[in-house]
Amino acid sequence: MKKLESTKSNRFLAVILGGNRGAYGLAQAFYEAYDQPSVVISPYQTGPILHSRIVDHYLQASPMDIDQLLQTLDQIDRDYPEAEKLIFGSDDCYVELLVEHRHRFAEKWQVPYVERETYDQVTVKSSFYELCQQIGVPYPRTSILNSDNRRFSLGFPVIVKPAQTPDYQTLRFEGKQKVYICYDEQEASEKIALIYKNGYSGELIVQEYIQGDDQTLGIVTAYVAKKDRQLKLLSYSNVLVDDPTPSAIGNSLAGIVRREPEIEESVKKLLAASDFYGFATFDVKYDQARDEYVFFELNGRLGSSNYYVTASGNNVARYYVEDFIFNREIAESTTAEDILYTVLPKPLLLHMVAKGERNKVKHFYNQGKVTRFLHASYERHPSRKAYLLASSLNYYKKMFFFPSLERKVMRKNQPQSFKHDLVQRMSDSPAENLAHKNNM
Known part of the structure; x- marks a missing residue:
């Protein structure tokens, strides 16, 4: 590891546990907003952070070991003595570790997550559904x-x-x-x-099981300021392709950022009822039978595809810095650019989406409103480019071997006519009905 130099103020430093896509997306937000790298702590250099110029990697064999972690943080303090630190978890286990042990961090370390009682209330699914029931938010x-x-x-x-x-x-x-x-x-x-x-x-x-292909899924990213507990940001992504691998279902591989008024009131009610602050990520799905969106869960952190928020014009790093470092009032964001984000190659994406969505995807490409955030122009290391090429090719294999949940259900229910049903699905899916509804 080596200390990377910033061209701007060293007033603060982002420190991220874990090296997944979400960690890289957050590091990218800090780099683009403040022109400075972030520290990532993980057992090895995972693909998303491999040979990245915006990441200072600290190796730790067991990041979930709090005593080892505190030793690593002491080293970071010595390497970056002048900076106030914001420490993040890139997935649930890391965030829970930070929430549980926040009292053990030094004074200059900010943990931008809610207290344990509130965290459990909104992230433990049984408690989340109880809250939904109490305030009238639809769930399966x-x-x-x-x-x-x-x-x-x-x-x-x-x-x-x-x-x-x-x-x-x-x-x-x-x-x-x-x-x-x-x-x-x-x-x-x-x-x-x-x-x-x-x-x-x-x-x-x-x-x-709520019927519907990937395009009926949605991700909601919201920010509530710690200073005044007011909602400052609500950003919606209509998923196009979800990761079908058994260990990664629920991670969006491609989506379109747009407004979805039907979910906004439910999000506001959930956040207000829980005294939540910071970033929250909701997973939702349009239920054709109910003709409404149902809520699956709330994650008390940024999701793996969080860069879609930054790419659409609301840099997530600025919310953290203004709220936790400078303690300033944050203006409510009311605008976002419609964009398409993807980690998939264009031909594969066009193949995977329903027939009615393909023209939308082509439109975003024609307008130059597509972000493949892992392929940032400032990342030029040959080994990184080789990894990204291999990763792109691997998605073809993944999509061939692992059917989505909806396809699994269709195969099970109608095995003899699956091919016919799949063709019909591609031309008349719940996602297409939803798209028609949104255009009415």
């Missing part, structure tokens, strides 16, 4: 199980997932998936038993 029909009570009464197929993501995230076992789709009672019982047998002890969520 849900049963909450534990190791002693594994019974539920929902129609199949159902989704099974842990209520406490960080507790589950650190487990390693054969057959592990981020979420499980189950088509009958026996399969659900087997998956529930598998999860509990391999060390998870928290609550499980069993939830109705």
